[in-house]
């Protein structure tokens with residue numbers, strides 16, 4: 105008899121996974137390796153930035169009070185007493201009607217409280233004239249205007265992207281305290297599977313899910329431990345899964361979670377005594393996606409169907425792995441777009457369609473059955489159509505997920 109499964113919503117599935125995740129802990133790594141990792145501690149300013157008042161322009165540093173009477177009819181003359189570029193500090197304290205020629209980024213000399221841009225002056229030898237008054241503080245990049253000592257700039261859980269690397273470098277951090285990376289095992293199951301290099305044989309297909317998920321993990325900066333694809337034999341599967349759980353924080357399998365005669369993952373979960381969080385999600389493709397917890401470890405049982413597998417990883421595995429690292433923005437970025445063509449097939453379940461999004465319009469990326477590989481290859485987004493009894497028309501406003509982005513959202517919007 106076929107086992108009866110209760111479908112839950114995608115949101116509920118995500119919530120059940122969230123309730124089960126634990127933090128992995130942290131480690132120190134060199135700044136050069138920090139890109140793509142998750143900050144384990146808040147990033148606080150270790151000093152004021154800038155750390156001195158400086159010139160934002162190429163020009164002359166003056167005392168504003170000396171320019172008070174300046175006008176087109178009454179140009180005021182200044183004597184240039186020093187000349188500094190960025191990185192140099194003038195030892196001169198400027199006096200009445202004196203100026204220091206100063207370049208962008210150089211520290212303001214003592215006594216100066218305004219900067220006149222080169223373009224605002226008429227130069228003659230070692231002096232220049234002005235035709236307008238300057239306020240005290242005009243054209244100065246003030247100490248601490250960007251960041252103040254002790255201020256929290258980024259919370260723990262922020263992705264270290266190139267801008268974050270700049271921040272760490274600004275504060276002289278050669279090391280960063282980041283979340284430990286999860287050890288993720290990857291096991292494709294199915295007697296029909298051949299390794300990538302193998303010639304086709306009757307009835308067999310090449311394992312595309314394994315390399316695909318390895319790339320999805322790589323996209324989020326997580327390496328994987330790839331196990332050799334396993335045939336549908338319970339004893340062997342059980343042994344491989346047991347072994348993997350001994351060395352991984354989480355094991356992603358593909359295939360074998362449905363209710364067919366050779367779908368053996370449910371029996372594996374049972375033998376392990378794993379807690380099945382769900383085994384049916386109200387979504388297409390991938391309704392058989394199963395997630396189980398064995399002690400502290402996750403078992404992600406993704407469908408073998410390539411589209412379902414791709415989507416299952418982005419919807420469930422990626423947020424869970426990010427959450428294990430304490431990340432803030434764990435969900436795919438989300439937007440609305442105009443559906444570019446009719447989508448007639450109604451379905452009671454929420455549908456995720458591999459699609460091409462151009463910033464305005466979204467269209468299915470071609471052949472779109474759950475076993476499609478072509479559309480995964482062509483697409484750059486997932487079009488999301490709510491479950492219901494009607495189809496959709498070109499021009500309808502629809503939801504789009506953008507899983508390819510470097511950083512996602514802290515909200516689950518569907």
Ligand code: AMP
Nearest residue numbers: 292294311312313314359360407408409
């Ligand atoms: P399953 O989830 O095991 O019922 O498999 C569903 C479909 O996906 C079947 O047509 C499988 O042959 C196919 N499939 C399973 N695993 C893979 C894989 N690793 N790569 C490509 N296709 C697969």
Ligand code: MG
Nearest residue numbers: 294359360408
């Ligand atoms: Mg199978």
